[in-house]
Amino acid sequence: MTVTHCPYCALQCAMRLTPAPQGGLSVRPVDFPTNRGGLCRKGWTAAELLRSPERLTRPLLRIRRSAPLREVDWETALDHVAARLGELRTESGSDAVGVFGGGGLTNEKAYLLGKFARLALGTSRIDYNGRFCMSSAAAAGTRAFGVDRGLPFPLPDLAGAEVVLLAGANPAATMPPMMGHLASPRLIVADPRRSETAARAEEGGGLHLAPRPGTDAALAMGLLHSARKQGLLDEAYIAERTTGFTAALRQAAAWWPERTEHVTGVAAADIRTAADMLGTACGAYVLTGRGVEQHSTGTATAGWWINLALGLGLPGRRGSGYGTITGQGNGQGGREHGQKADQLPGYRSIGDPRAREHVAKVWGVEPDELPGPGPSAQELLESLGRPEGPRGLVVMGSNPAVSAPDSDRVRERLGATEFLVVSDFVLSETAALADVVLPSLQWAEEEGTLTSLEGRILCRRAVAEPPEGPRSDLRILSELARRLGQSAARFPAEPEAVLSELAAASAGGPADYAGLSPDRLAGGEALYWPLPDSASSTPRLFLDGFHHPDGRARFHSGGLSAPDEAPDAEFPLLATTGRLLNHYQSGAQTRRVPELAEAAPEAEVQVHPDSAHHYGMSEGEWVRVVSRRGRMLARLRLNGGIRRDTVFLPFHYSGEQAANKITNPALDPVSRMPEFKLSAVRLETCASG
Numbered sequence: 001m002t003v004t005h006c007p008y009c010a011l012q013c014a015m016r017l018t019p020a021p022q023g024g025l026s027v028r029p030v031d032f033p034t035n036r037g038g039l040c041r042k043g044w045t046a047a048e049l050l051r052s053p054e055r056l057t058r059p060l061l062r063i064r065r066s067a068p069l070r071e072v073d074w075e076t077a078l079d080h081v082a083a084r085l086g087e088l089r090t091e092s093g094s095d096a097v098g099v100f101g102g103g104g105l106t107n108e109k110a111y112l113l114g115k116f117a118r119l120a121l122g123t124s125r126i127d128y129n130g131r132f133c134m135s136s137a138a139a140a141g142t143r144a145f146g147v148d149r150g151l152p153f154p155l156p157d158l159a160g161a162e163v164v165l166l167a168g169a170n171p172a173a174t175m176p177p178m179m180g181h182l183a184s185p186r187l188i189v190a191d192p193r194r195s196e197t198a199a200r201a202e203e204g205g206g207l208h209l210a211p212r213p214g215t216d217a218a219l220a221m222g223l224l225h226s227a228r229k230q231g232l233l234d235e236a237y238i239a240e241r242t243t244g245f246t247a248a249l250r251q252a253a254a255w256w257p258e259r260t261e262h263v264t265g266v267a268a269a270d271i272r273t274a275a276d277m278l279g280t281a282c283g284a285y286v287l288t289g290r291g292v293e294q295h296s297t298g299t300a301t302a303g304w305w306i307n308l309a310l311g312l313g314l315p316g317r318r319g320s321g322y323g324t325i326t327g328q329g330n331g332q333g334g335r336e337h338g339q340k341a342d343q344l345p346g347y348r349s350i351g352d353p354r355a356r357e358h359v360a361k362v363w364g365v366e367p368d369e370l371p372g373p374g375p376s377a378q379e380l381l382e383s384l385g386r387p388e389g390p391r392g393l394v395v396m397g398s399n400p401a402v403s404a405p406d407s408d409r410v411r412e413r414l415g416a417t418e419f420l421v422v423s424d425f426v427l428s429e430t431a432a433l434a435d436v437v438l439p440s441l442q443w444a445e446e447e448g449t450l451t452s453l454e455g456r457i458l459c460r461r462a463v464a465e466p467p468e469g470p471r472s473d474l475r476i477l478s479e480l481a482r483r484l485g486q487s488a489a490r491f492p493a494e495p496e497a498v499l500s501e502l503a504a505a506s507a508g509g510p511a512d513y514a515g516l517s518p519d520r521l522a523g524g525e526a527l528y529w530p531l532p533d534s535a536s537s538t539p540r541l542f543l544d545g546f547h548h549p550d551g552r553a554r555f556h557s558g559g560l561s562a563p564d565e566a567p568d569a570e571f572p573l574l575a576t577t578g579r580l581l582n583h584y585q586s587g588a589q590t591r592r593v594p595e596l597a598e599a600a601p602e603a604e605v606q607v608h609p610d611s612a613h614h615y616g617m618s619e620g621e622w623v624r625v626v627s628r629r630g631r632m633l634a635r636l637r638l639n640g641g642i643r644r645d646t647v648f649l650p651f652h653y654s655g656e657q658a659a660n661k662i663t664n665p666a667l668d669p670v671s672r673m674p675e676f677k678l679s680a681v682r683l684e685t686c687a688s689g
């Protein structure tokens with residue numbers, strides 16, 4: 001029976017699909033290095049999506065915005081889309097159409113979508129939902145190390161460490177099988193909430209540090225300062241393998257433990273203990289997640305956690321390191337192959353003349369035919385329907401009507417777009433706004449590769465018979481490109497052909513897939529990029545030097561910037577968002593799986609009992625969470641492990657329960673990451689949901 005991988009998160013747990021006695025398919029876990037035979041509930045129930053009664057099987061089209069979507073045949077839908085996209089380009093130029101991709105798309109789809117945007121449409125306006133996920137970590141990692149690969153080491157390496165620090169990451173809920181690799185090390189968890197992972201840390205003799213939201217960089221600086229004062233920094237490593245330490249240390253020197261406690265709320269004694277645990281461990285890792293990265297200061301904040309790791313001499317050594325835990329299924333590969341506003345395939349900068357020349361040659365065009373960088377995801381969405389923005393948008397593998405910050409405004413912009421096309425397998429909230437919806441195949445119905453959180457390239461297999469009607473995204477792009485005047489040879493629809501071209505386009509880039517082949521994939525080899533030739537694979541990066549010309553890692557320096565907004569008398573609490581065990585991202589998939597929907601049917605807001613008492617609220621009642629941007633409904637859940645000044649909201653729900661109605665679209669100046677993790681809010685009672 002063929003092994004494939006889960007449709008959801010970046011752990012990409014291995015599984016088999018077997019015929020179920022009651023019909024359909026059932027999932028069985030497979031022992032694989034990342035999941036070691038484990039699956040979470042989402043994985044166990046993943047086959048249900050394939051038979052969802054809400055599955056789209058025929059294209060939908062509306063003739064005007066006020067008209068309902070009606071089923072049409074594929075020729076009608078594709079002809080209509082190509083004609084309208086062509087009209088918009090003729091009338092307003094090639095930037096008249098934007099493209100919005102997704103971090104769950106396979107490597108082949110991400111690659112072909114980028115090529116479709118830049119060649120078939122000729123637009124610079126392409127970005128994807130990974131901008132909302134990994135962009136701060138990617139920017140900070142690239143700056144520090146010269147290249148960003150989420151975990152630059154195999155996941156099982158973590159098990160050999162004595163201490164692992166997780167800042168803003170909650171794998172016990174978001175990717176439970178990962179905790180198998182964290183069973184032996186003592187854990188230090190930085191999170192304003194006593195998350196499932198923080199609870200494990202405390203139970204295992206580790207530490208939970210609960211910083212006030214928005215003070216993560218101060219905490220990292222305080223830990224670096226404490227490590228210095230306790231004589232725990234690796235001076236030889238710093239001298240031999242890094243640059244910029246003096247400037248960074250000068251800034252960290254102001255963050256003695258008592259001051260750090262005053263700003264972050266983390267006890268000075270715990271800061272000293274955490275620094276000691278990390279600095280004296282025989283093998284330690286610093287891992288960051290979205291909690292510290294999804295801020296308008298996310299790049300700088302991630303940079304300070306990297307500084308801590310560099311000061312302790314962890315990155316680029318066996319048995320220790322720094323990494324960031326990628327969230328989306330192909331969050332790693334999705335950011336490498338050219339659907340990012342500022343990048344070309346191979347994780348190359350779109351502004352690099354040599355990269356442009358290389359990719360243009362593979363694509364059979366001149367370098368000056370390739371557009372330049374475009375706006376980031378949120379800027380693209382906010383410009384829709386405005387004079388300076390695109391008139392049309394093609395969305396593939398994403399649901400920004402729910403997942404983008406300040407989602408009411410984003411829905412308004414999506415509604416203001418003259419022509420919206422969405423490819424999806426269910427009528428997501430974004431698809432429901434579209435002029436044309438193109439029904440796509442699902443994860444287990446088509447072949448494709450993904451790159452896991454550790455940079456390992458995996459194969460998803462076609463192990464389920466698709467229903468009559470849906471088509472692969474590759475075929476959709478190929479057929480649209482042909483209608484827009486491109487040749488079928490330039491836009492193949494077969495994944496093998498696209499992968500072969502992707503490998504050529506990436507050759508020589510940081511994420512070099514040139515040595516990838518179907519045979520190597522089929523043989524089950526552990527293939528980590530870069531793999532520049534057919535014999536190579538790189539499980540561990542940086543052992544011989546970092547990817548800067550001088551081989552040295554860069555310390556980040558820069559003062560602390562305040563979050564975009566602060567609480568006040570009107571909005572006295574800090575809201576932070578995140579994921580629950582039973583759902584994934586915008587919930588478009590998991591809300592349609594009965595077991596998962598029943599287990600977590602409605603939005604909740606986690607509130608400290610003292611805060612709830614202060615506001616006269618109690619467990620289980622419906623409350624309104626109100627920010628300067630909007631309001632949403634959630635059922636109040638008491639949580640004695642959350643800070644009194646903080647509330648936690650899952651972002652998987654839609655309609656009145658959509659957490660992103662209240663989140664802040666303020667952007668990080670480097671990564672253009674919105675401030676998902678910090679919004680000033682107040683709670684209001686309401687009679688019912």
Ligand code: SF4
Binds near residue numbers: 040043044177
């Ligand atoms: Fe594994 Fe993530 Fe799928 Fe859960 S959602 S089974 S952790 S890949």
